[in-house]
Amino acid sequence: MISEKMKEYVKSSSAIRAMFEEGKRLAKIYGPENVYDFSLGNPSVEAPAEVKEAIIDILNNEDLNMVHGYMNNSGYDDVRTIIANSINNKFGTKFTEKNIIMTVGAAGGLNVIFKSLLNPEDEVIVFAPYFGEYRMYVANYDSKLVIVSPNTVDFQPNLAEFEEKITKKTKAVIVNSPNNPTGVVYSEETIIKLADILKKKQKEFGTEIYLISDEPYRELVYDNIEVPYLTKYYDNTIIGYSYSKSLSLPGERIGYLVIPDEATDSDLIISAANVATRILGFVNAPSLFQRVIAKCLDAEVDVSIYEKNRNLLYNSLVEYGYECVKPEGAFYLFVKSPIEDDIEFCNLAKKHNILIVPGTSFACPGYVRIAYCVSYDRIEKALPEFKKLIDEIRNN
Amino acid sequence: MISEKMKEYVKSSSAIRAMFEEGKRLAKIYGPENVYDFSLGNPSVEAPAEVKEAIIDILNNEDLNMVHGYMNNSGYDDVRTIIANSINNKFGTKFTEKNIIMTVGAAGGLNVIFKSLLNPEDEVIVFAPYFGEYRMYVANYDSKLVIVSPNTVDFQPNLAEFEEKITKKTKAVIVNSPNNPTGVVYSEETIIKLADILKKKQKEFGTEIYLISDEPYRELVYDNIEVPYLTKYYDNTIIGYSYSKSLSLPGERIGYLVIPDEATDSDLIISAANVATRILGFVNAPSLFQRVIAKCLDAEVDVSIYEKNRNLLYNSLVEYGYECVKPEGAFYLFVKSPIEDDIEFCNLAKKHNILIVPGTSFACPGYVRIAYCVSYDRIEKALPEFKKLIDEIRNN
Missing domain, CATH: 3.90.1150.10 (Aspartate Aminotransferase, domain 1)
Known part of the structure; x- marks a missing residue:
């Protein structure tokens, strides 16, 4: 049945x-x-110890009806402001709380943005090897997954094949760096080339193609390597972030989306993401942990x-x-x-x-x-x- | 866009x-x-004060990697066992942890069960007045909402019209008692009649019709009134419960589904609900609050x-x-x-x-x-x- x-x-x-x-x-x-x-x-x-300290501090000092209560579907305003400022300090961006939507982990965030953007028959491009769940997330909205075959030399994305596979129907491209399963970080050179291809193809087809950056591993990097912040390279970028790995809180389901003003129809996408959060049954990201991460932004x-x-x-x-x-x-x-x-x-x-x-x-x-x-x-x-x-x- | x-x-x-x-x-x-x-x-x-006490107790005494970590998509086994036992004690049922799936609130649970059951063109019956979000939840899976008009005498469901509106395509019926927006509790007499109609129609059409009971308000009742436990009246019942109101934790997004062994294809529905939890992006119900509610089952x-x-x-x-x-x-x-x-x-x-x-x-x-x-x-x-x-x- x-x-x-x-x-x-x-x-x-x-x-x-x-x-x-x-x-x-x-x-x-x-x-x-x-x-x-x-x-x-x-x-x-x-x-990190700061998480436990933050929880106890919040329970002792904040209004519990507010801490455990409903708020806007996009999350507490003050938490979103703190996150926006923190991103701005790190990457020189100019986000405000308006650009941040708190989500039930990165998986929840991806579903929210796909529900907001995708029509049946739209195409979503991924680079193999890719996290297998993307297949189902895209299928949830009856869109078509288009796979770019792996570049097994260094596992940077195969950009020649990528360019060929973009069509009029391409609505989104998913990148995941640091990557699951390879651990590879996409270099700035890769990102610049990828952004150039997207800009060219948007112009060629007269379409908008959204770059969805799935970033649960952003903070787990070695050898002082830098992970480029993609909104700076391509306007139609949407970031899906999660604290699952950066604060070791995978079970708590806490993350956020960044929808920049520079993205085409930004206001409409933000409104849609708000509604999607509600109607997919998330309602809001878990409330206590929203407040916790706002106190742990410098913890790692x-x-x-x-x-x-x-x-x-x-x-x-x-x-x-x-x-x-x-x-x-x-x-x-x-x-x-x-x-x-x-x-x-x-x-x-x-x-x-x-x-x-x-x-x-x-x-x-x-x-x-x-x-x-x-x-x-x-x-x-x-x-x-x-x-x-x-x-x-x-x-x- | x-x-x-x-x-x-x-x-x-x-x-x-x-x-x-x-x-x-x-x-x-x-x-x-x-x-x-x-x-x-x-x-x-x-x-209730027990919630704060439970959180602090867990943070001080349980393994934090476990408390904040991933578990089965259906939730911690021990938490589900404790919940099953608690339901059994209250209502004389015979559930085990297998029948319980922890969800991101009742809204998350409803989306999980609809994803598991509904095909496009299936019909889902609701009784007006009904919680408006049901419309969107059902539309998420391209199914059709069929509305039974209100009985404004006492706001018990209009069962004559209900019987007429059941068709071969009816896959599910949503009830919500105590009811939002009326505050009315469906009487045992109502439930028995409703179950009889469903049994008769299942037989007539040779179909399975699932009764989805959305129960966030179960504990908020007055004048010692009893809210019938629906699995006892009709085998194809699935319960969606939430602690949002019973423990005043709406922002924490914590609840569960009960899928009884007596439901047709129970094992398959349980498997599907597990997968749906994952692929809709919930992954699991927030982990700390799963452990918290297991310690607060007698709190109110x-x-x-x-x-x-x-x-x-x-x-x-x-x-x-x-x-x-x-x-x-x-x-x-x-x-x-x-x-x-x-x-x-x-x-x-x-x-x-x-x-x-x-x-x-x-x-x-x-x-x-x-x-x-x-x-x-x-x-x-x-x-x-x-x-x-x-x-x-x-x-x-």
Whole structure:
């Protein structure tokens, strides 16, 4: 009796659940300490102490009817002002509270902006490898996902193919940098070229193409690399931000959209996003955590913990003979499968109690994603198994 | 550049915003203490002290990576078990954690279940007067809302018309008791008759019709009245619950769905609801507040405060000559407009600095909704204005 659309989703989600169940099965047989689960992007570094302090401070000093109550669908005015000012200080932008809409995480924000913009038959371009949920988010509004194939040299987007795939029907382009699953940060050079292509194509077709920047990993970067702020390169940019990773609050579902004045029909899009927040059933971003993040804008998780993980895992895997682009952000390694079939490789890894995700899930077969948001100790213990795994394959 | 669907929503939402702006304008001219805003269903009674205690207890004693982290899309297992047991204790049901899916409030839950069940062209029946958002929730999945006209005698649902309006395409029926906007509680007699009609029609058409019970006001009842638990009367019942009103936490967006084993295709619907939670962008209900409510199941807001408000407002308005069914729950009075045109009456009320909502917004013209979730003092101060308002109309 479930809806037609949901039938196939339920089927494919059973596959994911099967993997999850397999992990539980292995943990039962071998003990959880002997199973190396690198399959989930769940932050391992604890939320900074400021979060707890902010919660207690708010509960003790603010009006509780206001703290837990309804507010505008776009969020508390004062919180949005504080966020706008903070972005302006960091990136030299000129946003006000009007440009900020608080959302139920980045996933909620993406659904709000897609509901606001997309008509059935509109096209949305993504660059493989990409976060698989985009497929469903776009399908929620009956639009068509157009996939640009991966550039496996350095995992910067394939811009030549991108330009070819833009049509009159292209309504939006999703970018995600630092990237899930590759950990790659799109360079300023890439962003300038990408923006130039979009400007040219908008002119050619007389259309508006919105660049949707999904940025949950913005703060998780290493080696002092800078992540360009996209509204400065292209007017029709909309940012989807989340505190899930930057403050290790993924379960709290708190983030925001930035809809700049420079975007075409900005006021109308802001109004639409407000209504979409309401009618999709979000109503508003969780209220206490709106107030919490306003007090924690200068707080950050200890990124050096992830960096240490990255260095150990990357250096060791390369030493063993794995091939991988060194990630500059997020907490993923995207490793070339030593055999052609990445799903088969994940199955071989499972025999070593290693759980990783096939690149096929990200529209990039032949690779696997290793999430290193686990304890350093888990990585140390897993390394001999990674070595045995590649040695076995080589000796076959 | 916004989507076609959103264009009309943005237009009608500007009307609501205009009313809101009008309130702000009046407050500026006359001072906020002289404006009587009865337009919003935002709880005025503070969250019980147990909520704050639970938050601090959790932050001090539970693993923060778990408290703020991802979990299954359906929510923490232990929280769902505690909720299932609590429902079983109260209503003699036999739910387990499997039957409970934590949601981003009742609005999130309704969207999850509609995404799970509805195909385009399916019909969903509502009883006027009804909460206007249902219109949009159903339209999100391109299904058709079928409205049963109001029974203005006692605002129990019009069951004769209901029976006539059920067709082969009827996939779901929404009930909301205690009701927004009338405050009426559907009697057990009503529920038994409604269930009998549904059973008969399922048999006649060979279809499954799901009864969706939207229950944010379940705990806000007066005069010791009982609100029947609908899964006990009809197998294909799905409950959407929220803590927004019962614990005064509307901004926190926390609630749950109950999908009983007795519902046809229960397992499949549960799987679909899990996936829908994910792909609609909710991902999971806010994590800290899942843990909070598990510790606050026996806590309740002080309902006597609303009851005192109801008694004062109801008794006074009736004394002045207004006509109204005495509400047994929620925090609304649904009053007959002394003139035929309810929108015009709301405009006349505004001249007395009274803000109320026309029944037309709930598909029930000729009535107005007065939300008495305000302080007792506000009601006392507004009463002379309500009296002047009806006297003026009578003397015209």
